[in-house]
Amino acid sequence: MTVTIVGAQLGDEGKGGIVDLFGDTADVVVRYQGGDNAGHTVVHDGEEYKLSLVPSGAIRGKIGVLGNGCVVNLRTLFDELDSLRDRGIEPDVRVAERAHVILPLHRVLDGIEEDVKSESDQEVGTTGRGIGPTYEDKAGRRGVRVGDLLDPEVLRERLEYLVPQKRALVEDVYGLDPDDTEYPDAFDVEALFEEYSDYGRRLREEEMTVNAGHFLSQVREDGQNIVFEGAQGTIIDIDHGNYPYVTSSNPTAGGAAAGTGISPGVIGNGEIIGIVKAYLTRVGSGPMPTELGGVVGDTPGYEEQGEGDNEEIATYIREEGDEYGTVTGRPRRVGWLDLPMLRHATRVSGFTGLAVNHIDTLAGLDEVKICDAYELDGETIETMPSTTAQWGDCEPVLQSFEGWSDVDWASVAEKDYDALPEGAQAYLDYVSDELDTPIYAVGVGPGREESLVLERPFEQ
Ligand code: GDP
Numbered sequence: 223m224t225v226t227i228v229g230a231q232l233g234d235e236g237k238g239g240i241v242d243l244f245g246d247t248a249d250v251v252v253r254y255q256g257g258d259n260a261g262h263t264v265v266h267d268g269e270e271y272k273l274s275l276v277p278s279g280a281i282r283g284k285i286g287v288l289g290n291g292c293v294v295n296l297r298t299l300f301d302e303l304d305s306l307r308d309r310g311i312e313p314d315v316r317v318a319e320r321a322h323v324i325l326p327l328h329r330v331l332d333g334i335e336e337d338v339k340s341e342s343d344q345e346v347g348t349t350g351r352g353i354g355p356t357y358e359d360k361a362g363r364r365g366v367r368v369g370d371l372l373d374p375e376v377l378r379e380r381l382e383y384l385v386p387q388k389r390a391l392v393e394d395v396y397g398l399d400p401d402d403t404e405y406p407d408a409f410d411v412e413a414l415f416e417e418y419s420d421y422g423r424r425l426r427e428e429e430m431t432v433n434a435g436h437f438l439s440q441v442r443e444d445g446q447n448i449v450f451e452g453a454q455g456t457i458i459d460i461d462h463g464n465y466p467y468v469t470s471s472n473p474t475a476g477g478a479a480a481g482t483g484i485s486p487g488v489i490g491n492g493e494i495i496g497i498v499k500a501y502l503t504r505v506g507s508g509p510m511p512t513e514l515g516g517v518v519g520d521t522p523g524y525e526e527q528g529e530g531d532n533e534e535i536a537t538y539i540r541e542e543g544d545e546y547g548t549v550t551g552r553p554r555r556v557g558w559l560d561l562p563m564l565r566h567a568t569r570v571s572g573f574t575g576l577a578v579n580h581i582d583t584l585a586g587l588d589e590v591k592i593c594d595a596y597e598l599d600g601e602t603i604e605t606m607p608s609t610t611a612q613w614g615d616c617e618p619v620l621q622s623f624e625g626w627s628d629v630d631w632a633s634v635a636e637k638d639y640d641a642l643p644e645g646a647q648a649y650l651d652y653v654s655d656e657l658d659t660p661i662y663a664v665g666v667g668p669g670r671e672e673s674l675v676l677e678r679p680f681e682q
Pocket residue numbers: 229233234235236237238239260261262263264265542543544548578579580581582583664665666667668669
């Protein structure tokens with residue numbers, strides 16, 4: 223059977239940890255979209271692993287697949303594999319031949335476009351990993367795919383078409399020198415050909431490339447279990463998120479089918495678990511109706527650190543939850559849990575279960591709040607409006623819950639739901655009822671053992 227893990231909010235909900243938790247009975251863990259913009263954390267035996275491309279199942283020795291929906295930076299991939307090997311992990315990672323390759327020029331273009339947008343305060347606050355420009359070239363039918371790296375003739379042909387176009391874009395549209403960027407050879411066909419045909423050789427030698435859909439269907443025929451590991455989250459989905467403050471792929475459950483070659487019927491027959499952080503965080507720009515305080519450079523219209531409402535609560539949650547970006551180190555914006563957002567996410571992906579993380583982080587607050595609905599133009603609405611401008615105008619209708627104190631979370635995790643502080647139970651019950659979805663796991667700390675497991679999805 224299959225279990226699909228989907229971020230229900232704005233990314234960084236703790237997907238990596240839940241893949242690791244439920245991955246014990248999986249055989250293969252597959253990423254279906256995104257690239258090294260992801261930063262997934264697995265804490266095992268007190269050791270912390272931050273993974274941006276290698277699927278989180280690698281820490282338990284599971285086969286990892288990067289599906290056709292991913293965009294792959296080979297430099298990052300090989301660096302990550304090497305550093306895991308240095309730490310005694312032996313990852314077995316296969317890459318879809320249909321996946322697209324992130325080239326250094328994509329990173330350069332990501333940076334240029336963000337700079338240009340920032341002149342009119344329109345920057346997204348991307349991770350700078352070249353994600354958007356690579357998906358643009360994919361949709362424009364001029365991208366380089368992993369399979370192209372295996373055939374030097376095809377690779378050369380692809381580069382000879384793509385690179386001059388991008389040089390012209392940098393020179394003629396942006397008025398910049400393509401030979402003077404942070405990657406010196408980013409727009410040099412010969413240098414790119416050398417480097418990327420080398421990656422092709424390494425991929426071939428290590429037998430890392432696969433026809434992902436075919437490979438995964440064989441895995442299924444053998445009766446093995448598959449976890450689909452979503453990256454990012456619903457509200458930064460290019461279709462269902464708050465465009466244009468989004469990533470360029472589909473983290474929602476539909477992406478798991480398109481991004482792997484396994485049919486939607488199979489995925490829908492399995493479990494689809496929405497990963498929820500008990501509050502909200504956001505890295506980058508865009509609206510956030512329940513935001514507490516703010517982060518200069520990311521919160522729209524927020525000029526000076528400390529000027530926002532509820533700044534103390536924001537700082538408390540940020541420090542307790544260690545809410546600093548895994549990929550970029552940026553402080554994350556913090557807000558109360560937003561139910562209209564979660565209703566939207568539950569509908570889009572059809573969650574069969576929820577994992578709610580960071581219940582421990584909220585401990586110590588006198589009261590915690592949940593946004594039940596929004597006020598927009600004199601009306602009360604229960605789900606997210608489709609336009610980002612309208613979402614930005616939404617005022618949260620907040621409901622207050624009694625807080626809970628810090629307890630010995632490791633021992634709570636060993637017991638059952640009743641061992642959670644009463645306030646936390648009331649909070650979780652409310653969320654589960656409102657979304658009409660059962661809770662499968664409650665995160666009470668970053669470690670594998672610090673999760674209270676209520677349902678094991680592969681054992682249903
Ligand atoms: P992902 O991108 O969704 O995999 O999440 P990240 O790894 O970017 O961010 C989640 C962070 O919270 C990581 O540092 C995790 O180790 C940590 N974490 C996950 N679940 C919990 C939890 O229940 N409590 C606490 N305190 N930390 C958690």
